[in-house]
Amino acid sequence: MSAKGDINVQIAAFTAQLQRREISGSRAVALATAHLISRFVSSRRWPTADDLINQVKRLGRELEKAQPHELACGNIIRRILKSIRTVDETVELVEAVDDRERRSSMFGILSVPGSGDKSTDHMRSRDLKAAVIEDIQVLIEEIGNEEPLQRVGTEMINDNEVILTPCPRSVTLLDFFLKVAQKRSFTVLVTECYPNGVEDAKMFAERLTKAGIRTEILPDATVNAVMSKVSKVIISPRTVLANGGVIASSGMALPCLAAKNFNKPVLVFAGSYKLSLLYPFDVERLIEVGNSGKVIDFADADLMDKLEVTNPLCDYLGPELLDIIITTDGGHPPNFMYRIVLDNYSTQDQIL
């Protein structure tokens, strides 16, 4: 009982943190979500897997509502749901392997009804709980470990390259460049990201310069002018969508479009917690719009009243703009992401 009360307090605290953006950045949110769900799962006894799934879904709904733009949270919850389903099905699987296979393939139409009824022999509750918590631990380790991502990425950077990156806020990229710098000598051009990322760009450039990487801050408008000297564009988006497109911080779409027009490869770095089941049906809903005061000085209050000032915080980049998406389990062409996504999630959990 006390454990249950305790977990409710933790959930409330996390929800509030999400709402107030006290916790932000996909990796941090993903980790916090995984830890929370882990404690949630261990806080109670679960008579059946369905029960657990429903409760995790309910919690997921709450968290998604708290911060609809932070998709990492929902991604982690769906990963865990998939894991619960998989754990639960291990027993059934042995009996009904053919039926499952058929349902999920072209043979679906030929599957014969009655040949593989759902087994009622679910795992015992305690085993389920232990197995799920173990899976979450593996997931947590995976989120924290960017080594595989860096390893794949390092192979793609050559000496004397000029890398343009429009995302100075990404910890993943910062760590990556610092890592690669141990092996390779290259130049980084980081875009200024006016108005939302100016400070980040300065800090990013400072950190890289300190590590001996030649780094330049490039005004956003200059991207096309210098693109012919750039050899690769690297981005780290907020979310990778099921079609291989991404939602990224504002200011990434133009550099990637420029790269495409100059036939320069665009590399996308995204930990697997950024993979989403979403398809970009309604791009506008996915794009967060920020404080327009950053676009025009508050000193120009008069002008602001008469103008419609828009400060989108995200861009949608279609799969056609990207060349390779590097996640925890290697690099994939964008048009293959639907498969990775289907491996990670169950389509039943699309809507929590």
Place this chain on the structure above:
Amino acid sequence: MDDDMPFDIKQTYLKFLEEDPQLTMPVAAIQSLVALLADAQPKTSAELIEVLQEASQTLKDSVPNSISLSAGSDLFLRFVVRNIHDYSDWEACKRNLVENGRTFAERAKESRSLIARLGLPFVRDNDIILVHGRSRAVHQLLELAASKHVRFQVYVTEARVCAEGQIAAAAFRKLGIPTCMIPDSSVGYVIPKVHKVFLGAEGVAESGGVINQIGSSQVVMLAHQFKKPVFVLAESHKFVRLFPLSSDDLTTETPYTFTTTETEEFDPANGPQIDFTPHKYITALITDLGVLTPSGVSEELIKIWFG
């Protein structure tokens, strides 16, 4: 070897199609082969496969446009071959197949409603959608969307030479969908205003390219030129192990001829009825296996043919 059998695969096939207008060609082919299975009573598995193969070939040869049909018969053959080798209890499996022959049609219809459900989010308020020709899957999707009170408008091409656009347009209007019928030659005129293109398919090639009513490829290429997304709605049993590079590779049709005299009366119906749209023009395929990029098709085919 079974020439003297009273069972006529072609007649069976045509009968199935006639009985149920909602039935697609591949499913009709599967049902015909199941019916054959019930009739033939082969003794060994080798004999069974031979009988099926021959019937399947006969069927393919007997209709002018066999691509869609062959998707079904090939799938069925592959299913039988795999199950014969994988399961000791093949007899039970066959019995099941025969006993449930009719359910395949139901299953196929389920696939279409699944496609409609998966495709629903692709239809948004204020959309202007271009549809070429008539497709049951497209119809079902738009029907679902209209029933969910999504407000959208549809351009329907006349879709000569099959000229089924009229039927499709009438059906859309009946559903209360604002519909505008346009001649095929006007696609270039309306395409800048269109938001997305929906297309059915007779067959989906290994590459994810689409074999469909003639005119599809030009509609899709125009859409591509104007950066409009093209969604193909197709049941996975239409995936076919063919990899044409152009419409020319679909050899089932009589080509157009050049003449210098007016002797021959111009009849478009004598020309090809289907064409091929390469995968690079297609944004996504909405199938009962999920929303796939064109490369996903080859993955599914590989899974059942090499797995």
Place this chain on the structure above:
Amino acid sequence: MSKDLTPAQAKALKKQQKQAQRAARKEQGGNVGGAPQASQQQHGSRKHTAVGNVGQSSAPETAAPDRPFAHLDQHKPIVSAADIHPAILNLALQMRRCNVLGSTQRCVAMMEAFSKVIEDYQSPPGTTLGRSLAAHLSRQIEVLKVGRALSVSQGNAIRWLKQHLSAVLDFKDVAAKEELQLAIKSFVRERLEVAAKVIVKSAGTHIRNGDTVLTFGHSSVVYQTLAAARKEGKEFSVICVDTPPLFEGKRSAVELVELEIPTSYILISAVPYLLDTVTTVMVGAHAMVSNGHLYSRVGTSLVAMAAFDRNIPMLVLCETLKFSERIQLDAFSVNEMIPGEGPNSVFYDLTDSKYISKVITEVGALPASSVPVILREYKTQQV
């Protein structure tokens, strides 16, 4: 016409024609389009052209090979001399501080300053204004060049003025002054003001009720077009796209708001987000170079590229005074640092002609590929 010639004969003929052309050009001392080598000099960044007696530091102190624009000249201090007219010095300073900004504005301001220079000019004893003004003007121009590299419009105007000096060679000083000042006035009126009116009329046909026009930075002729459309009672909205450090888009926004045109204001990074609502993109030009590319405020090419990607027509409104005979393929060969900004801040970029739907000039609306045709036509008219 040369069908019956052998290749050798054709070659010889061509050579002959070329020589004749060259001779003609020399005689004219330039032309409207401007000779390529001359314009190279104005913007010449690699070559250190004679910039008077100002400092000669060849490379910027912080030259870093990785900086994309490390090869460009740094701005030098503006140094005055006794014979430099205060109006010129002031203009040089104003241009350096980017207070006088934009190809049209800079050209008008320069011509006005020249008018004052002429007004106040005292020809040295023993010579006439007609014979000595050219050298005097050249010294003024050198100071302007230190202020900022001459714009293509300024370069073309200067060439015209120098050419026109020959018309007053035998005039008395007073008459010469009067004639030159009148000529300057009518030059500005014809090549900029009247030209703009013609362009406005043509560009206006592209604004319809319900349209959303996107514009980048500031352009006087785009502004005039939007104002005229508004005056005609057309209902449309405008998206002003801006970028640091110059924030010229804000100026556009302020002007449009005053006309009560519904106006949105965004930064360049937000262009992809709003582009789907846009019906037409309209921008001004610094210059159209002779291979059909647009040389204009940095960022223009990004806007054009994004518009092209979504099939949104991109119109360039450009007086022929801004046509340059220069060939340019990238934004490195010719460019200019923005004074007082970071080491990667440049004024211009180059927009590929394939992104441009239409170039609207006072001599007609044409595809970008026809820029060299206009240049040639002008040349033959002048010769």
